[in-house]
Structures are given as C-alpha cells and as structure tokens.
Amino acid sequence: MPGGRTPLRLGLLGCADIAQRRALPSLARLRDITLTAVASRDAGKAESFARRFGADPVTGYEELLARPDLDAVYIPLPAAMHAPWAGRALEAGLHVLVEKPAAATADEAARLTRLARERQLVLMENFAFVHHRQQQAVRQLLEEGAIGELRSLSAEFAFPPLPETDIRHRPELGGGALLDAGVYPLRAARMFLGDELEVTGATLRVHHEHRVDVAGAALLTGPTGISAQVGFGFVHSYRCGYTLWGSAGRIGLHRAYSAPDDFAPTLTLECDGRTEERRLTPDRQFTTLFRKFAEAISRGDVAGPARDIERQARLVERVATTARRFPL
Structure with missing residues (x-):
C-alpha cells in the first residue's frame, strides 16, 4: 500500500x-x-x-x-x-x-x-470509465467555457445482437440492456448533470422469448432544466459515446466507456462554425x-463509494419503474 x-x-x-x-x-x-x-x-x-x-x-x-x-x-x-x-x-x-x-x-x-x-x-x-483521462479533458473544456453554458447531454451505449446463449438474455441472472449497457450513459449523465436527476420519460423494448429488455431510452432533467437523453441496448449498431451541447458549441467523445489501454480517444469540439478533432493520449482506466x-x-x-452506489441504483430503478414497455 x-x-x-x-x-x-x-x-x-x-x-x-x-x-x-x-x-x-x-x-x-x-x-x-x-x-x-x-x-x-x-x-x-x-x-x-x-x-x-x-x-x-x-x-x-x-x-x-x-x-x-x-x-x-x-x-x-x-x-x-x-x-x-x-x-x-x-x-x-x-x-x-x-x-x-x-x-x-x-x-x-x-x-x-x-x-x-x-x-x-x-x-x-x-x-x-469515469477514471479515464479523456473524461478530465471534457470537464476541463466545460470549465473553460469552450461551449458556453451547458444546455443538454445525449449519451448512448449499444452494440450488435448477442448470441442467443449469452447470459445477458437470462432474467434470473440479472440480464437485460438497462443493467448491462444503460447504466453507462446514466452514469455519464450523473457525471455532468449531478445527482438530482428526474426521469421524465423512458421506454424499454422487451424480447418476447428471453423476457429481458434488449433496448431502451430515457429522458432526464436536472434541477436547473438541463436535459439528458440516453439510449442503450444490444440490438443496434455499435455506439459508445456522448455529446455535450452548449450555448456556443458541442463536445463529442467517442469510445467513452470501453476504451482499451492502447486506444487514443478522439474528442470533437464544434465551436464558431468550425469542427476540431483532438487526439487524446491512451490511458489505463482499469x-x-x-x-x-x-x-x-x-x-x-x-462513505464516498457507498453513496455513489446508492445514487446510481436509485436512478436506474427510476428508469425501470417509469419505462413504458414495448415488444421488440
């Protein structure tokens, strides 16, 4: 130690x-x-x-x-x-x-x-992923006012269909897209909008055979009115990022949640009609x-880690209880 x-x-x-x-x-x-x-x-x-x-x-x-x-x-x-x-x-x-x-x-x-x-x-x-240096780069740009005042966030984590035998299709093992993939963009929303998020709407798409949700989305609103839209699932093309939209521009981060140790992330900054791509250094988040x-x-x-677990679980549960469910 x-x-x-x-x-x-x-x-x-x-x-x-x-x-x-x-x-x-x-x-x-x-x-x-x-x-x-x-x-x-x-x-x-x-x-x-x-x-x-x-x-x-x-x-x-x-x-x-x-x-x-x-x-x-x-x-x-x-x-x-x-x-x-x-x-x-x-x-x-x-x-x-x-x-x-x-x-x-x-x-x-x-x-x-x-x-x-x-x-x-x-x-x-x-x-x-919250410990990767690319998250610090985004926060620094926000603090510097690079995109003005933050207005909204959109965050997605989804990937192509899983094998039929994958444990994430098994409800008795806690399967489903919300608990597997949805927790990532929800954690990203908390990272930038804080813990007082209200779930104003949500949907879950349920697989008729496996009886687990395989896709979903939620609309969240913070106490000051800043919104977050999150999407997730495992019946999609691959998406692993988020975008922060401000009064003067946008910040986009790609491969936000699962960057390998040797992966150099790309941050996109849009401001004043120009788009700049910044290549960041690899980092070992694990x-x-x-x-x-x-x-x-x-x-x-x-206290700190325990409090974080409680806040994350409350938000995930609010999405689950608010969501309207539809067949896939």
Whole structure:
C-alpha cells in the first residue's frame, strides 16, 4: 500500500471474461495490490486463471471468503449475483470492488451500503470509465467555457445482437440492456448533470422469448432544466459515446466507456462554425480504478463509494419503474 505498507491482498470471486481480458492484466501493473487467490465453481477454470496470473486456485466462492490471507475481493459475477456475494464478502470482513451494477434495486443498494458502513469496509462499484483521462479533458473544456453554458447531454451505449446463449438474455441472472449497457450513459449523465436527476420519460423494448429488455431510452432533467437523453441496448449498431451541447458549441467523445489501454480517444469540439478533432493520449482506466480502490481503503473512505452506489441504483430503478414497455 502507499507509504511503504504491505500490498493489499486481493481475491477474485468468479473467473469472468472481463476479469481475464481487462481487470487482471491491469491489476498486474500495480505494486499496491497483489492477486492472492482466484475462485471459480469450476476447478479447471480456477486452475487456469491461477496459473496465468500467479495466484492460488480455489474451488468455490465460500472457500475464497474463508481464507485468512485476503483483505479484499473483486467480484465480476453475473449481475444478479453481485449484491448477494458482495454482502457475504462484507460479512467476512473484506473490502469489495464489484462489477456494475452493484445492486439491481435501490433497496438492495441501501442494504448493501448500510452493511459496508457498519463494518467500516470500502464497497466500490466498477465504473472504470469515469477514471479515464479523456473524461478530465471534457470537464476541463466545460470549465473553460469552450461551449458556453451547458444546455443538454445525449449519451448512448449499444452494440450488435448477442448470441442467443449469452447470459445477458437470462432474467434470473440479472440480464437485460438497462443493467448491462444503460447504466453507462446514466452514469455519464450523473457525471455532468449531478445527482438530482428526474426521469421524465423512458421506454424499454422487451424480447418476447428471453423476457429481458434488449433496448431502451430515457429522458432526464436536472434541477436547473438541463436535459439528458440516453439510449442503450444490444440490438443496434455499435455506439459508445456522448455529446455535450452548449450555448456556443458541442463536445463529442467517442469510445467513452470501453476504451482499451492502447486506444487514443478522439474528442470533437464544434465551436464558431468550425469542427476540431483532438487526439487524446491512451490511458489505463482499469489500472486507475484498482489504484483508486486501494487508496479509498488506505484513507478509510467508506462513505464516498457507498453513496455513489446508492445514487446510481436509485436512478436506474427510476428508469425501470417509469419505462413504458414495448415488444421488440
């Protein structure tokens, strides 16, 4: 840990694809955190992950939580399993970094964050994109008045149809586009418009066979009247960005949520009838996320990450309860 302390000992609870492709390679760059053990219900998968990333293999999630040599866990399980296993990890006395959404409902988020506060443990939700330097570049332009006063935001995250067997088509595992893709543009709206957003309208398109939403949109309004329109789904062409529209111009960011470590983002600035494309430097958002997690633990910052989870869950739930549902 910072200041010459012993590195944070982390366990992986669930050998998901996102852990293999993005999270664990990013974690390996840090000296503040060491991957101690990885757990899967499949002994072969645990062994494969452990061999690749230099950790102990564990068969079973409860077995991982019972280990005495862990300080924290990272949970990349399917969405419906996030809150239950995060709760068990907190009860075991472990700090938790959990994939989005940390909770599927506001009540679930409140129970989870209350437990974290009672145990004085850090519970953080993985929205790695907010830590990418490209978001800082956008905020700086806003603060400088590059597009005048902000009037509205539009944000989208969608991608082509998934295989029929994909777990995001399974309602019992927390599937659906809102919880998988929609949470990203909603988090972006909070980032620029604040937490007092009202959902003034929403729609969800529901797949008749899988019984999960596969597309959706929402209109949000902040307390000063600034609006945000968000769209999401997995029956679209690929879109992963947002646009801020001001009184004097527009800022557009492409590949806003899932930029790979070696990807140089492009920011578009439209002002005074001219369009300028700015190539930004690559950044390792997952590495920064893990560093922020370790720093929060070092500072004892329990309240900040918990509060963020509660606010995100309330907004997502308001979209879900407001939405009119239509067949795909």
